Amino acid sequence: MKKILFLLLILPGLLLAQNHETNIKLIFETELSQGHTYQNLRYLTKKIGHRLAGSPGAAASVEWTRQLMESYGFDTVYLQPVMVPHWERGGKDVVKIVNSSKHGTVELNALALGNTQGTGPKGLVGELIEVKSIEELRALGEKVKGKIVFFNGPMDPRKVDAFQAYGGANAQRSSGAGEASKLGAIGTLVRSLSPTVNDIPHTGNQRYNPDFPKIPAIAISTADAELLSDLLEDQPDLRVYLESHGEMKPDQLSYNVIGELWGSEKPEEIIAVGGHLDSWDVGEGAHDDGAGCIQAIEVLRLYKSMGWKPKRTLRAVMWMNEENGLRGGQEYAKVAKAKGEKHIAAIESDSGGFLPTGFTSTGTEAQRAKLQSWGDLLLPYQLWNLDKPGGGADIGPLRDQGPILIGLKPDSQRYFYLHHTEADVFEAVDQRELELGAAAMAALVYLIDQEGI
Amino acid sequence: MKKILFLLLILPGLLLAQNHETNIKLIFETELSQGHTYQNLRYLTKKIGHRLAGSPGAAASVEWTRQLMESYGFDTVYLQPVMVPHWERGGKDVVKIVNSSKHGTVELNALALGNTQGTGPKGLVGELIEVKSIEELRALGEKVKGKIVFFNGPMDPRKVDAFQAYGGANAQRSSGAGEASKLGAIGTLVRSLSPTVNDIPHTGNQRYNPDFPKIPAIAISTADAELLSDLLEDQPDLRVYLESHGEMKPDQLSYNVIGELWGSEKPEEIIAVGGHLDSWDVGEGAHDDGAGCIQAIEVLRLYKSMGWKPKRTLRAVMWMNEENGLRGGQEYAKVAKAKGEKHIAAIESDSGGFLPTGFTSTGTEAQRAKLQSWGDLLLPYQLWNLDKPGGGADIGPLRDQGPILIGLKPDSQRYFYLHHTEADVFEAVDQRELELGAAAMAALVYLIDQEGI
Numbered sequence A, B: 001m002k003k004i005l006f007l008l009l010i011l012p013g014l015l016l017a018q019n020h021e022t023n024i025k026l027i028f029e030t031e032l033s034q035g036h037t038y039q040n041l042r043y044l045t046k047k048i049g050h051r052l053a054g055s056p057g058a059a060a061s062v063e064w065t066r067q068l069m070e071s072y073g074f075d076t077v078y079l080q081p082v083m084v085p086h087w088e089r090g091g092k093d094v095v096k097i098v099n100s101s102k103h104g105t106v107e108l109n110a111l112a113l114g115n116t117q118g119t120g121p122k123g124l125v126g127e128l129i130e131v132k133s134i135e136e137l138r139a140l141g142e143k144v145k146g147k148i149v150f151f152n153g154p155m156d157p158r159k160v161d162a163f164q165a166y167g168g169a170n171a172q173r174s175s176g177a178g179e180a181s182k183l184g185a186i187g188t189l190v191r192s193l194s195p196t197v198n199d200i201p202h203t204g205n206q207r208y209n210p211d212f213p214k215i216p217a218i219a220i221s222t223a224d225a226e227l228l229s230d231l232l233e234d235q236p237d238l239r240v241y242l243e244s245h246g247e248m249k250p251d252q253l254s255y256n257v258i259g260e261l262w263g264s265e266k267p268e269e270i271i272a273v274g275g276h277l278d279s280w281d282v283g284e285g286a287h288d289d290g291a292g293c294i295q296a297i298e299v300l301r302l303y304k305s306m307g308w309k310p311k312r313t314l315r316a317v318m319w320m321n322e323e324n325g326l327r328g329g330q331e332y333a334k335v336a337k338a339k340g341e342k343h344i345a346a347i348e349s350d351s352g353g354f355l356p357t358g359f360t361s362t363g364t365e366a367q368r369a370k371l372q373s374w375g376d377l378l379l380p381y382q383l384w385n386l387d388k389p390g391g392g393a394d395i396g397p398l399r400d401q402g403p404i405l406i407g408l409k410p411d412s413q414r415y416f417y418l419h420h421t422e423a424d425v426f427e428a429v430d431q432r433e434l435e436l437g438a439a440a441m442a443a444l445v446y447l448i449d450q451e452g453i
Helices: A002-018 A020-034 A037-048 A056-071 A134-144 A162-169 A176-182 A222-234 A286-305 A327-339 A365-373 A375-381 A396-401 A431-451 B002-018 B020-034 B037-048 B056-071 B134-144 B162-169 B176-182 B222-234 B286-305 B327-339 B365-373 B375-381 B396-401 B431-451
Strands: A076-088 A094-100 A104-108 A110-112 A124-131 A148-151 A187-191 A217-220 A239-243 A247-261 A266-276 A312-319 A342-348 A356-362 A404-410 B076-088 B094-100 B104-108 B110-112 B124-131 B148-151 B187-191 B217-220 B239-243 B247-261 B266-276 B312-319 B342-348 B356-362 B404-410
Touching: A020 A286, A020 A375, A020 A431, A037 A056, A037 A286, A037 A431, A056 A076, A056 A247, A056 A286, A056 A312, A076 A327, A094 A222, A104 A222, A124 A134, A124 A187, A124 A222, A134 A148, A134 A176, A148 A176, A148 A222, A176 A187, A187 A222, A187 A239, A217 A222, A247 A286, A247 A327, A266 A286, A266 A327, A266 A431, A286 A312, A286 A431, A312 A327, A312 A431, A327 A396, A342 A396, A342 A431, A356 A365, A356 A431, A365 A404, A375 A431, A396 A404, A404 A431, B020 B286, B020 B375, B020 B431, B037 B056, B037 B286, B037 B431, B056 B076, B056 B247, B056 B286, B056 B312, B076 B327, B094 B222, B104 B222, B124 B134, B124 B187, B124 B222, B134 B148, B134 B176, B148 B176, B148 B222, B176 B187, B187 B222, B187 B239, B217 B222, B247 B286, B247 B327, B266 B286, B266 B431, B286 B312, B286 B431, B312 B327, B312 B431, B327 B396, B342 B396, B342 B431, B356 B365, B356 B431, B365 B404, B375 B431, B396 B404, B404 B431
Parallel strands: A124 A148, A148 A187, A187 A217, A266 A312, A266 A342, A342 A404, B124 B148, B148 B187, B187 B217, B266 B312, B266 B342, B342 B404
Antiparallel strands: A076 A247, A094 A104, A094 A239, A110 A217, A124 A239, A247 A312, A356 A404, B076 B247, B094 B104, B094 B239, B110 B217, B124 B239, B247 B312, B356 B404
16 A cells, blocks of 8 residues: 555656656646636736836735745745836826928827936927938938937838847837937937837837937837828928936836745756746736746746656746846846856746747757757647747846756747737737747756756 | 840749749748738728628628739639528527526527527527537437537637647537437537637537428527536526527529639649638628638739749639538539649638648648648748648548648637637738738749649
8 A cells, every 4th residue: 555655656756757748748738728827917917017127016026926936835935136227207208290381280109218318397399300220320420410310210021030120120229319319319209119000109128328418219109100201201390399207216126036946856957937027117018028927937836736846946037127127137147156056947938928939049059959859849839949049138147157048939920019018918918828838838847857958 | 135125024934933942032021011911801801891601791702802803913803603502690699598596587698500590589498408519418318308408518728729629629519409409409509619718609500410300509608608507507497598590591693703823834733722702690701711812812913913924823712601511612623623624732721810830731642742842941931830631621622633732720829719700800810920821822832833743
């Protein structure tokens, strides 16, 4: 009797060691029929909502994810302190055309970019100069002086992977204001980074050049960018009124939130899996990146719910402040180095909770070959895409510590409609796609845990 | 001068022959930046709407697609007559629990199945007997007599491909009423074939057993199926009132709509690409299967817009009556055989206008190997999925004439939320996903046209 009991107790361990195919099937079937990801994301988005670093929402999300992981009985759950920048929008952003000969005054759909200094309540008025890129701006030189630069570079619809189209257009948002200020511009308007033409403005990070004035930088919707461009063509002396209220406040204390399952054989080898807990201050940060956080927690919860004990230490990490500072990812790497921790892999889900297609990676040839050697085990779950380079913003700082860096690669087609907007809400997330992403990460973590990498 | 002109004229042909990679890139880039699919689908769904075979909507869609293909200047556009069944819903479908000890009268979200005979305005009342499958029904035998059979088999959420979950549950809808009638049941209620629990009922085809009475068969939403099952557990004498008004009317004359670009080298070899033009009588038939029709037209339009002349004859086909009879597909194959036409390939898009992942196929080993040999050319467009068996309902009847049968295989996760419901509308279609599907079909047609199969 005792012998049978003993066998039953070690059975999960035996299964784990012996049949990857069966265990991965079990991961997917369990997640698709009894997963917690969707209900957890509903709570994070609907009860807490958006959570820009330093905001009360961010604090609430730290406390809630901590409690959630504790409720699942992980071996340890703790907070890692990190000082984060604290930007506040401060009020409604306004952009108005004030002298259209055709339409008179026209208000545009506007949203100031993150980390920007606002105009204050008096606003400012100026003439516009339109460019499609930073290269075009530079070529204009002196002509920019005293003007508002209107960056109107569209995402290239011909790119099949929408992240490539985003990458091709986002310099105007992230560094356009700094470059324009260098040439004496008094403000910038930026066409939203969206693959479609509609009324939704997209915010996002921008970095000033510290040697030049911090001029206002406001995104307008793609439909309004097209309108403005058309009107400018007929009337080059068009003037716009800008009003924004953004301000950098003193840094705030916040936290990365970490939960662990300790390894039974090589507890010193860490496999980190995570997303970033902060979001922009509009919408609910559902795809960006509530999905990734909830999926990471689910990886460890699945292990617990199936009674599996990992060989190595699994760590779910919710990084803080990816959007406008990356302080959480930097602090996490710094602490890991100081403690002499050994990460063998770091996996981030920060490309939306859409249908997973595989994983991108950065690492040695041997590490990447090992990842790709699991192709046959992952293909039944439509994870075909294992050979592209990549990773994730928050795990980047770990690079010199040697782990393979891996990014979950979901389908990209629908992400940039809602990225950094009021439309990034729970309702835009599909339950099965979200669950498939969580199961994909769990399957990969399982393989790395069993075989190393 | 004449020589140069001649060279210019044959240049597209030269390009076509020489560089598949470049030409496929051109197809995708053209479609993603200048495609007509989205605007055409908007017209079909918003201006015409649903189009059950034999209905005025179906006639409108025949005429509109004919005119559309003529406007694109295809070499010929014509209608292929076919007699189709003509079912009418006839009024609002009603299902009410009439004696719940807990709630009294409860009205459920109901939608009669297609081709069913209604109860008429007097309705009928009966006690329920719940089963999860046709096997369970058969095991009950005599107990079914005089009862309303409640089929409550869910789609299995553990299947990664939602079509497999659908296939596992749809017998209760397609043949449940015939089987129940054989055992003396007076009606059936059917849990909607949906992967989620919500209030939307799904209609769909059902086939009576001709030797037994045509009893009413009505779908109820998944949420109501769960409610009904819960109430039945507490109160086995629960009774429901059914009212439906469906009726088969005399067959109607309708048409398959066909457009062609004639081949320059082997015009006798036909490559057919299509979808079905009919839909159910709710929603707008956007994914099912307006998307497939519009994508097929786009394949030929892309050829025209790029000035390409096919080697073989390309034929866009809008089959009529896939949903409740398949008469269009049958007639098409019959006519092809009678005329001695030689189809080398028939491609159908009828799995929704979602992100394409590849193609399924049915054919000889050599045909399927040829298809898979193009994997490297299609992979840059995320078309990784080329080895699964499949095809399409409308092209099935062509099988004994020798062509490879090919189905566009889009991602399946979101299809069955809206399949055969009021939710299958234009707004549920993503522009880029729809375009990628059209480009995928165009790329495949291009390869078959150039190389044969």
